[in-house]
Amino acid sequence: MTIHADTPPVSSATGRPLTKRGQETRRRLLEAAEQVFADLGYHEASIVKITEHAGVALGTFYLYFDSKQSIFEALVIDLNSRVRHSMSEAMAGATNRIEAEGLGFEGFFRFTAEHPALYRVVREAEFVSPATLKLHYERIVDGYRAGLDAAQRDGEIAAELDTEVVAWALMGAGELIGMRYLLWERDAEGRPPAKIDPAVLAGMSGFIARALRPDTTEGTDR
Amino acid sequence: MTIHADTPPVSSATGRPLTKRGQETRRRLLEAAEQVFADLGYHEASIVKITEHAGVALGTFYLYFDSKQSIFEALVIDLNSRVRHSMSEAMAGATNRIEAEGLGFEGFFRFTAEHPALYRVVREAEFVSPATLKLHYERIVDGYRAGLDAAQRDGEIAAELDTEVVAWALMGAGELIGMRYLLWERDAEGRPPAKIDPAVLAGMSGFIARALRPDTTEGTDR
Incomplete structure (x- = not known):
């Protein structure tokens, strides 16, 4: 392939x-x-x-x-670049990395609400084309990690964080939050929600902000 | 079903x-x-x-x-109760909730290394039996959440955390860390690792500890 x-x-x-x-x-x-x-x-x-x-x-x-396989792989790649675009577009207005993280998730959830196919296609990719699945995750993580590394250099996030591990952890967190609160959620008429519950987004952003923020003793000489 | x-x-x-x-x-x-x-x-x-x-x-x-479907569903339920057992066994030695979280992940990763089928079976469950997939995730989250709620009452983790959202986020984080550093990892001979890299586990535990720890001003009157 x-x-x-x-x-x-x-x-x-x-x-x-x-x-x-x-x-x-x-x-x-x-x-x-x-x-x-x-x-x-x-x-x-x-x-x-x-x-x-x-x-x-x-x-x-x-x-x-x-072939069917090749359009499937092209679709994973296409959804991947579009979800990343949606994330970076959402992050553009942020004034610091921690805010950017919250907005990035908002972009991810917005895309997921509009393209519920993302999850099913990505999960089938595990069986249909494992290499494409890997690429999908690695591209998102690479982007994440680059942002976290830059923020770490600037003292915007804690120096002790392992940015690679954190990038995978954050992506996993976003994936299951999207599954639970978008794909599984139904309103009174049985319809999926048009967007994620703001309280869930706030809970998620708060959790991430706590995990990433520098220690109070860090960067005091800046 | x-x-x-x-x-x-x-x-x-x-x-x-x-x-x-x-x-x-x-x-x-x-x-x-x-x-x-x-x-x-x-x-x-x-x-x-x-x-x-x-x-x-x-x-x-x-x-x-x-039927084939019924043994598949029984297998998901069985793997689920065994992975939860592995997690709670690992957590038994913890002296506080934040330490327990780290140990719980260690238990999860240990089980994943021994039962790489867990991931494939769970992911296929999305297509074969969505209700069983839901049950699998909800049971893990329910256990998590109960532990986080108790820890919050005891002031061991931050009061402001939304424990339900955090439980889903942590489970997602664990899932992708396991995928990346166990299922995808290969040693020089092409074999999967027998256990997760301790540096990755430390990175993950550190990330979680930062996210959960109470603010320094919290609980000072205890």
């Missing part, structure tokens, strides 16, 4: 970069795949169902992807 | 409690199921493969379980 991620998509048939119209068709196929994989699961999903859902001819599919 | 958990196992054929020998056969079947589901996944696994692996006649299976 080769993953060309964060590089412009190319045609699987010609190997050349896609035109603007080609990119739109590829996007339509990915959106259809998100729906079909989430509704049916990997085994029941098929290329025919994806192209039907996308309103695209079956033959056209192969200009973009080689 | 009916889940009779934490009650003595009964024969699926007679509805009566199992004899000691019956319990041993049931245990053999569950151990075989753990191996078979972990190696092959739910779809490829079969009752025949499980009974062959257990060295038990096919007909005997139905004295204990009704």
Whole structure:
């Protein structure tokens, strides 16, 4: 399996970069795949169902992807870059790292509420394409860790924290909070919530702020 | 689906409690199921493969379980009670809640190293039996939360923490740390580690201790 991620998509048939119209068709196929994989699961999903859902001819599919496996992997990569985008967009307004963490989670939860497929697709990736699953987690953690390292250098978070371990811990915390309070939650009409309960977000942000904040004796000579 | 958990196992054929020998056969079947589901996944696994692996006649299976789905659910429940046992056993020596948290994770990681099937089975449960998956998480969280609530009453952890949210966050943190540093880790010979890297455990315990510890101004009148 080769993953060309964060590089412009190319045609699987010609190997050349896609035109603007080609990119739109590829996007339509990915959106259809998100729906079909989430509704049916990997085994029941098929290329025919994806192209039907996308309103695209079956033959056209192969200009973009080689197989069901390859569109599945492309979908994980695509959801991954979009969830990271949603997180960094949310973090942009922060004035320090601890605030940024809280906002990053808000971005993650917002994306999860809009794309409940994220969880199902990522969990199936464990069986369908373990390497892509790994990539998904590693990319989020790498981003996290870089932010934590920078904050540590600036004295914004405690010096003693192991930023790699903390990055994995925070990602896991976010994942299960999202599962419990978004995917499992239903309102009186049985609908999933449009956004996470602000009290839960506050509880989560408070927990993270406590864990990350520098000791009061740290950085006093700054 | 009916889940009779934490009650003595009964024969699926007679509805009566199992004899000691019956319990041993049931245990053999569950151990075989753990191996078979972990190696092959739910779809490829079969009752025949499980009974062959257990060295038990096919007909005997139905004295204990009704179907592949029912032994899968029983396995999740069984792994769940064993991982919780491993955690509480590890916590028994703690002198306070923050130390207990660190030891509880050690118990969780020890069980994960010995039963790598836990992760695969739990993740497949999302697709095979969502209600059992929910039960698995909720039982761990309920135990956690009860401990955190008691510690909060005793002033051992910060009063402001939302113990329910924290319990979900901690479980998620433990899950991904276990995935990254046990399931994905390989030594020079390509073998999974027998136990978690002590530095990772220390990083995790330190992170949790920081998040939970009471503010220095708290409890000074105690």
